[in-house]
Amino acid sequence: xxxxxxxxxxxxxxxxxxxxxxxxxxxxxxxxxxxxxxxxxxxxxxxxxxxxxxxxxxxxxxxxxxxxxxxxxxxxxxxxxxxxxxxxxxxxxxxxxxxxxxxxxxxxxxxxxxxxxxxxxxxxxxxxxxxxxxxxxxxxxxxxxxxxxxxxxxxxxxxxxxxxxxxxxxxxxxxxxxxxxxxxxxxxxxxxxxxxxxxxxxxxxxxxxxxxxxxxxxxxxxxxxxxxxxxxxxxxxxxxxxxxxxxxxxxxxxxxxxxxxxxxxxxxxxxxxxxxxxxxxxxxxxxxxxxxxxxxxxxxxxxxxxxxxxxxxxxxxxxxxxxxxxxxxxxxxxxx
Amino acid sequence: xxxxxxxxxxxxxxxxxxxxxxxxxxxxxxxxxxxxxxxxxxxxxxxxxxxxxxxxxxxxxxxxxxxxxxxxxxxxxxxxxxxxxxxxxxxxxxxxxxxxxxxxxxxxxxxxxxxxxxxxxxxxxxxxxxxxxxxxxxxxxxxxxxxxxxxxxxxxxxxxxxxxxxxxxxxxxxxxxxxxxxxxxxxxxxxxxxxxxxxxxxxxxxxxxxxxxxxxxxxxxxxxxxxxxxxxxxxxxxxxxxxxxxxxxxxxxxxxxxxxxxxxxxxxxxxxxxxxxxxxxxxxxxxxxxxxxxxxxxxxxxxxxxxxxxxxxxxxxxxxxxxxxxxxxxxxxxxx
Numbered sequence: 001x002x003x004x005x006x007x008x009x010x011x012x013x014x015x016x017x018x019x020x021x022x023x024x025x026x027x028x029x030x031x032x033x034x035x036x037x038x039x040x041x042x043x044x045x046x047x048x049x050x051x052x053x054x055x056x057x058x059x060x061x062x063x064x065x066x067x068x069x070x071x072x073x074x075x076x077x078x079x080x081x082x083x084x085x086x087x088x089x090x091x092x093x094x095x096x097x098x099x100x101x102x103x104x105x106x107x108x109x110x111x112x113x114x115x116x117x118x119x120x121x122x123x124x125x126x127x128x129x130x131x132x133x134x135x136x137x138x139x140x141x142x143x144x145x146x147x148x149x150x151x152x153x154x155x156x157x158x159x160x161x162x163x164x165x166x167x168x169x170x171x172x173x174x175x176x177x178x179x180x181x182x183x184x185x186x187x188x189x190x191x192x193x194x195x196x197x198x199x200x201x202x203x204x205x206x207x208x209x210x211x212x213x214x215x216x217x218x219x220x221x222x223x224x225x226x227x228x229x230x231x232x233x234x235x236x237x238x239x240x241x242x243x244x245x246x247x248x249x250x251x252x253x254x255x256x257x258x259x260x261x262x263x264x265x266x267x268x269x270x271x272x273x274x275x276x277x278x279x280x281x282x283x284x285x286x287x288x289x290x291x292x293x294x295x296x297x298x299x300x301x302x303x304x305x306x307x308x309x310x311x312x313x314x315x316x317x318x319x320x321x322x323x324x325x326x327x328x329x330x331x332x333x334x335x336x
Numbered sequence: 337x338x339x340x341x342x343x344x345x346x347x348x349x350x351x352x353x354x355x356x357x358x359x360x361x362x363x364x365x366x367x368x369x370x371x372x373x374x375x376x377x378x379x380x381x382x383x384x385x386x387x388x389x390x391x392x393x394x395x396x397x398x399x400x401x402x403x404x405x406x407x408x409x410x411x412x413x414x415x416x417x418x419x420x421x422x423x424x425x426x427x428x429x430x431x432x433x434x435x436x437x438x439x440x441x442x443x444x445x446x447x448x449x450x451x452x453x454x455x456x457x458x459x460x461x462x463x464x465x466x467x468x469x470x471x472x473x474x475x476x477x478x479x480x481x482x483x484x485x486x487x488x489x490x491x492x493x494x495x496x497x498x499x500x501x502x503x504x505x506x507x508x509x510x511x512x513x514x515x516x517x518x519x520x521x522x523x524x525x526x527x528x529x530x531x532x533x534x535x536x537x538x539x540x541x542x543x544x545x546x547x548x549x550x551x552x553x554x555x556x557x558x559x560x561x562x563x564x565x566x567x568x569x570x571x572x573x574x575x576x577x578x579x580x581x582x583x584x585x586x587x588x589x590x591x592x593x594x595x596x597x598x599x600x601x602x603x604x605x606x607x608x609x610x611x612x613x614x615x616x617x618x619x620x621x622x623x624x625x626x627x628x629x630x631x632x633x634x635x636x637x638x639x640x641x642x643x644x645x646x647x648x649x650x651x652x653x654x655x656x657x658x659x660x661x662x663x664x665x666x667x668x669x670x671x672x
Contacts, residue, residue: 088561089585097585097609099561225424225435240602249425249433255606262602266576266595269612273433276605276612 002049004042007315012051015106015113020066023117025058025076028128029137030107031305032317032329033080034167035258040318043260052314053108054080055140057133060121061111069118075128076121077136077291078114079144079283080104085119095119095284108314110333122287124295134302134330135294138172142328143290143301144283145256146172146233150180152254152277153229157181162218163203164243165233166194168304168328169256171201173231175301178202179293182229186221188214188242194327197303211242218246227251232278235260249273256281305330338385340378343651348387351442351449356402359453361394361412364464365473366443367641368653368665369416370503371594376654379596388650389444390416391476393469396457397447405454411464412457413472413627414450415480415619416440421455431455431620444650446669458623460631470638470666471630474508478664479626479637480619481592482508482569486516488590488613489565493517498554499539500579501569502530504640504664505592507537509567511637514538515629518565522557524550524578530663533639547578554582563587568614571596585609592617641666 001007015024030053038044060074070076083090083098090098102115114120128136135143146169155161159182163173166189177185178201187203188210189195195206209217219226226248232240235257244264247253255278269276293299307326309317317329337343351360366389374380396410406412419426419434426434438451450456464472471479482505491497495518499509502525513521514537523539524546525531531542545553555562562584568576571593580600583589591614605612629635643662645653653665 088559092564092586094586094609223424228428235602237602250428250430255602259602259606264600264602264605266571266573266591266598266600269600270591270595270615273430273615274613277610279606279609 001039001052004040004046007318009312009314015111017062017064018113019115020064021116021118022064023060023067023070023114023121024062025056025112025114026061027056027058027107027110027112027333029057029133030109030311030331030333031055031137032108032314032321032331033141034169036318037322038258038260040322051106051109053106054104055137056107056112057136057140058112063117067117070121070123074123076123077140077287078104078121079287080141081280082115082120083284084116085284090119093282093285095282096280108311108331110311120284122291124291126295128295131300131302132294132297134305135300136291137330138168138301138304139287139290139294141283142168142304143172144286145169145281147176147286147290148281149173149231149233149254149256149278150176152252152256153231154252155180155182155229158183159229160184160222160227161229161231162186162188162227162243162246163231163233164188164239165257166191166198167233170231170233171197171304171327172301173233174198174203175201175299179299186218186227197327200303211238215242215245222248230254231256233257235262237262244272244274247272247274251275252277254278304328308332310334337375337388340376340382343654345648345650351447353398353400354449355451356400357452357454358400359396359403359406359450359457360398361392361448361450362397363392363394363443363446363448363669364411365393365469366445366647366667366669367391367473368444368650368657368667369477370505372654373658374594374596376658387442387445389442390440391473392443392448393472393476394448399453403453406457406459410459412459413476413623414440414457415623416477417616418451418456419620420452421620426455429618429621431618432616444647444667446647456620458627460627462631464631467636467638468630468633470641471636472627473666474504474637474640475623475626475630477619478504478640479508480622481505481617483512483622483626484617485509485567485569485590485592485614486512488588488592489567490588491516491518491565494519495565496520496558496563497565497567498522498524498563498579498582499567499569500524500575501593502527502534503569506567506569507533507640507663508637509569510534510539511537511635513567515635522554522563533663536639547574551578551581558584566590567592569593571598573598580608580610583608583610587611588613590614640664644668646670
């Protein structure tokens with residue numbers, strides 16, 4: 001990204017092993033993230049051109065001398081933060097706050113250097129077919145993020161859940177809630193195509209109304225109290241306020257939309273009795289479970305990719321997502 | 337309270353049963369709350385003279401026709417919110433958000449009408465001696481509030497806990513953490529007398545430094561990461577920021593100081609991975625357990641009362657707390 005709105009695919013020198021804990025991957029699939037759009041739209045500060053992309057599935061091409069759990073040829077998935085997966089914070093399940101974390105970038109490419117490879121990458125059994133590949137790519141970020149949202153919202157068997165946001169993360173939060181045993185899943189969505197995916201993933205109710213009207217409707221649907229579990233998957237003040245106001249006293253609000261200009265009044269939080277938890281999803285923690293389910297074909301989270309393009313057409317992928325012509329665009333690097 | 341700083345003890349007509357679910361108590365002991373001081377100091381909006389007090393232990397004098405669990409003569413404790421204790425929110429353990437809740441006031445008096453008596457009051461076994469009476473009075477608010485703070489901070493066996501605030505609530509949060517099995521309890525306190533109570537209650541470390549210096553010190557004491565469980569028991573932005581910054585990624589911050597001018601930046605919360613939960617403590621939920629422990633003389637939470645006055649001298653009780661000459665003032669209504 002040379003500037004907001006200016007995406008170019010350029011030839012760079014190949015990445016190589018720099019630290020003994022590195023691996024270099026040849027990517028099978030990558031994609032554009034909703035969070036990339038903040039920068040694309042100029043809504044995040046932009047200082048200098050940058051290599052984009054932090055979602056990836058690939059084949060290990062080369063490993064550093066200290067890497068012990070991976071071999072060249074392994075099909076692997078990783079998260080948007082590299083992590084050692086051994087520190088106290090990682091062991092508590094917060095790999096995205098790892099004391100040695102490194103934010104990934106440059107995954108919208110053919111080759112990718114991944115630091116802390118043992119702690120970051122998870123190898124899958126067997127060779128994924130195209131459906132599985134799409135699922136694994138979703139697991140790299142949006143599925144893991146929806147999963148964390150549902151965990152943070154304390155979804156469990158029999159839960160009533162509200163999901164605010166119908167992007168890939170919101171939709172996969174619906175799927176996550178369903179897999180965790182939720183009984184009632186209310187998806188707040190205005191777009192017919194996204195409502196359809198939400199229903200396929202397990203939404204039992206769709207609320208198309210927003211703002212005050214949407215809040216009132218959801219409260220009516222939940223005995224006037226709001227829901228015990230709510231997932232916020234947008235990151236704006238409007239979405240957060242909506243989510244907050246449909247969470248019942250004592251309920252859990254999991255927020256996974258990257259916060260943009262969101263503030264909370266302490267007094268509102270205090271009087272609400274809402275549990276608040278969120279942040280960058282510790283995807284690494286969920287990858288072994290999620291990739292197993294995908295390889296077993298129990299689930300199809302890759303359903304959120306509704307546009308396939310060669311990597312060379314990355315600029316069109318951004319445009320399509322920006323204009324909401326696509327939920328999420330998958331990019332295929334060329335074959336080696 | 338006729339105005340900020342203007343406390344008068346006046347003769348009013350006796351309260352009486354107004355609803356069949358009411359009880360009228362003759363109070364054995366009452367007290368001044370840290371939260372009363374906000375109004376006393378003019379830091380909360382003050383519109384008209386009001387009857388003060390929401391902490392009470394007393395003997396049932398009269399019950400309404402629908403009251404089934406209490407009899408005249410019972411020694412009872414209640415919370416600062418009356419609750420039905422049967423609605424869905426109460427059953428989830430949030431009686432202070434009960435759909436029928438009523439904020440108590442006027443407990444700095446000889447007689448008190450308590451609405452929803454069956455759902456609000458807990459009778460104790462036997463006749464409390466003075467130590468037990470003081471403990472029961474603490475359970476009515478500050479002990480239950482400290483207990484909720486520790487619960488919200490997910491304190492458990494072996495926990496490392498930081499308590500920000502050395503008022504009665506903060507001190508009793510120390511005791512609560514100890515009773516829940518915490519191994520290390522770091523109390524942030526600058527006052528020698530309060531440090532002493534904190535140590536009696538189970539604090540293993542005292543940090544007298546505040547602000548940046550206090551934060552750094554606590555982070556050093558917790559492996560550079562901050563503590564997994566932190567309790568905020570003040571309600572100011574300074575205290576909340578301090579608490580937030582000593583909570584580790586993935587940790588739990590329980591906040592029970594009534595928020596005054598506190599705000600949270602969504603992005604800070606997002607990047608912190610901190611779990612946030614707090615509010616008006618559902619004391620009613622804890623009263624059966626806490627009063628049993630007090631009557632069994634296992635604990636002495638009444639230790640926080642360091643000034644005893646007759647109710648007639650309520651004005652002095654406020655002054656002493658305002659000037660920090662007392663942690664918490666107990667008021668004795670005259671005998672009938």
